[in-house]
Amino acid sequence: xxxxxxxxxxxxxxxxxxxxxxxxxxxxxxxxxxxxxxxxxxxxxxxxxxxxxxxxxxxxxxxxxxxxxxxxxxxxxxxxxxxxxxxxxxxxxxxxxxxxxxxxxxxxxxxxxxxxxxxxxxxxxxxxxxxxxxxxxxxxxxxxxxxxxxxxxxxxxxxxxxxxxxxxxxxxxxxxxxxxxxxxxxxxxxxxxxxxxxxxxxxxxxxxxxxxxxxxxxxxxxxxxxxxxxxxxxxxxxxxxxxxxxxxxxxxxxxxxxxxxxxxxxxxxxxxxxxxxxxxxxxxxxxxxxxxxxxxxxxxxxxxxxxxxxxxxxxxxxxxxxxxxxxxxxxxxxxxxxxxxxxxxxxxxxxxxxxxxxxxxxxxxxxxxxxxxxxxxxxxxxxxxxxxxxxxxxxxxxxxxxxxxxxxxxxxxxxxxxxxxxxxxxxxxxxxxxxxxxxxxxxxxxxxxxxxxxxxxxxxxxxxxxxxxxxxxxxxxxxxxxxxxxxxxxxxxxxxxxxxxxxxxxxxxxxx
Ligand code: ADP
Ligand code: MG
Numbered sequence: 001x002x003x004x005x006x007x008x009x010x011x012x013x014x015x016x017x018x019x020x021x022x023x024x025x026x027x028x029x030x031x032x033x034x035x036x037x038x039x040x041x042x043x044x045x046x047x048x049x050x051x052x053x054x055x056x057x058x059x060x061x062x063x064x065x066x067x068x069x070x071x072x073x074x075x076x077x078x079x080x081x082x083x084x085x086x087x088x089x090x091x092x093x094x095x096x097x098x099x100x101x102x103x104x105x106x107x108x109x110x111x112x113x114x115x116x117x118x119x120x121x122x123x124x125x126x127x128x129x130x131x132x133x134x135x136x137x138x139x140x141x142x143x144x145x146x147x148x149x150x151x152x153x154x155x156x157x158x159x160x161x162x163x164x165x166x167x168x169x170x171x172x173x174x175x176x177x178x179x180x181x182x183x184x185x186x187x188x189x190x191x192x193x194x195x196x197x198x199x200x201x202x203x204x205x206x207x208x209x210x211x212x213x214x215x216x217x218x219x220x221x222x223x224x225x226x227x228x229x230x231x232x233x234x235x236x237x238x239x240x241x242x243x244x245x246x247x248x249x250x251x252x253x254x255x256x257x258x259x260x261x262x263x264x265x266x267x268x269x270x271x272x273x274x275x276x277x278x279x280x281x282x283x284x285x286x287x288x289x290x291x292x293x294x295x296x297x298x299x300x301x302x303x304x305x306x307x308x309x310x311x312x313x314x315x316x317x318x319x320x321x322x323x324x325x326x327x328x329x330x331x332x333x334x335x336x337x338x339x340x341x342x343x344x345x346x347x348x349x350x351x352x353x354x355x356x357x358x359x360x361x362x363x364x365x366x367x368x369x370x371x372x373x374x375x376x377x378x379x380x381x382x383x384x385x386x387x388x389x390x391x392x393x394x395x396x397x398x399x400x401x402x403x404x405x406x407x408x409x410x411x412x413x414x415x416x417x418x419x420x421x422x423x424x425x426x427x428x429x430x431x432x433x434x435x436x437x438x439x440x441x442x443x444x445x446x447x448x449x450x451x452x453x454x455x456x457x458x459x460x461x462x463x464x465x466x467x468x469x470x471x472x473x474x475x476x477x478x479x480x481x482x483x484x485x486x487x488x489x490x491x492x493x494x495x496x497x498x499x500x501x502x503x504x505x506x507x508x509x510x511x512x
Contacts (some may be wrong), residue, residue, distance in 0.1 A: 056449035061509060084215040126478070135463075447505045459491075
């Protein structure tokens with residue numbers, strides 16, 4: 001693509017209408033869908049819950065630098081191994097928890113679950129990680145010529161979503177590139193776009209299957225199964241269903257279990273192994289042994305409404321089921337850990353990263369390149385420096401302040417940081433990290449959301465999935481693979497990028 005040709009191509013009204021209609025139909029026909037919010041389809045007209053609507057999506061795949069795409073994909077297995085290693089280092093995680101726990105009861109409760117299980121002894125050493133490392137493109141203006149590289153926004157170790165819809169979005173854009181874009185007045189000829197393959201559904205399902213097989217046969221003569229732990233009223237259900245169907249197609253029984261039903265439908269066998277048994281609510285004579293629990297719930301305080309919710313998490317953690325993730329792996333995904341790993345090596349000491357992987361290797365160098373500046377907000381020298389910046393509106397403009405939370409909507413951006421801090425007890429500031437904002441080069445696109453068109457500048461965020469099965473005790477890695485990608489795009493006026501949260505939309509990469 002040359003820069004003289006505008007991208008995406010300008011559309012006439014008739015062309016836009018045709019493209020939108022094609023996307024609406026393709027999306028429903030192929031499951032690029034979500035359950036509607038009541039603001040889109042009111043409950044009164046959807047009382048039977050049969051409605052599904054198009055997931056928000058771009059009309060065109062956004063241009064994305066090929067070298068950045070390759071960079072992100074090529075380091076995923078190194079990231080998988082790194083986070084497996086972090087999750088095995090209990091002393092390190094204890095220190096991380098200690099640093100953020102003042103003002104963060106959620107993290108405290110998670111840690112307590114781990115301590116309780118540790119006291120009686122874990123009975124499952126295998127762990128499954130379905131990870132997603134999120135990046136934005138950063139343009140290094142100091143280099144000549146300017147260098148484009150991906151910088152990590154965050155690393156997700158729990159409920160990494162959109163792997164189901166992402167394969168579908170790539171499919172949609174490939175279909176449009178073949179059938180619709182060549183017919184435009186400002187045509188994109190067939191084959192003119194470089195649209196990479198995206199096997200996120202297969203990749204993530206393969207991770208679940210690897211864990212399922214590693215669990216082995218039931219010693220107490222039950223059929224084994226996989227549980228998808230879900231939130232009640234989940235609207236992003238088809239994203240999960242695509243993974244579920246893929247796993248089920250390998251003749252593995254998969255059940256969806258709402259987080260709130262853990263204690264009523266599962267129980268632990270009184271054996272040294274503590275097998276987790278699942279009694280099918282629709283037919284209680286059917287009892288399965290749970291080999292793998294894939295958590296698409298339990299990542300934030302919202303799911304823990306009372307003490308019994310924490311009891312439920314503890315119940316899962318102490319069982320023999322392979323957890324995706326364990327409490328320790330969930331804690332490895334905190335922003336605090338990311339900040340500490342990304343902290344440059346002090347002059348005379350080894351880096352924190354070198355605790356987990358050999359530093360000064362090509363792989364370690366590749367990881368270092370993806371780190372951006374992240375600071376603690378504690379009372380260390382670096383923390384006090386960060387506090388100074390965060391408290392001055394002009395300086396704070398270049399930063400985002402993050403608590404130890406997942407799922408979107410929790411961060412404080414730019415000018416809002418100083419006031420937020422002033423309202424927050426100083427003793428709690430250490431539970432946040434301060435991160436430099438990444439400002440990717442401007443891109444244009446058109447978004448279809450709830451039947452409405454939004455056009456203009458957009459910001460793209462690449463997610464690379466990884467699947468990993470490892471032994472917490474021995475460190476042996478049984479399975480480690482890169483598992484496809486996600487491109488999420490949001491209007492350039494929006495700070496947050498979450499698709500489910502209503503900020504972003506699904507997209508795919510047109511490599512340039
Ligand atoms: P969460 O765990 O809630 O998803 P993230 O760290 O992913 O938190 O932040 C949410 C969104 O905020 C991201 O998807 C991205 O759009 C934006 N964001 C976060 N950190 C940065 C950053 N350093 N630079 C630019 N945008 C960021
Ligand atoms: Mg995120």
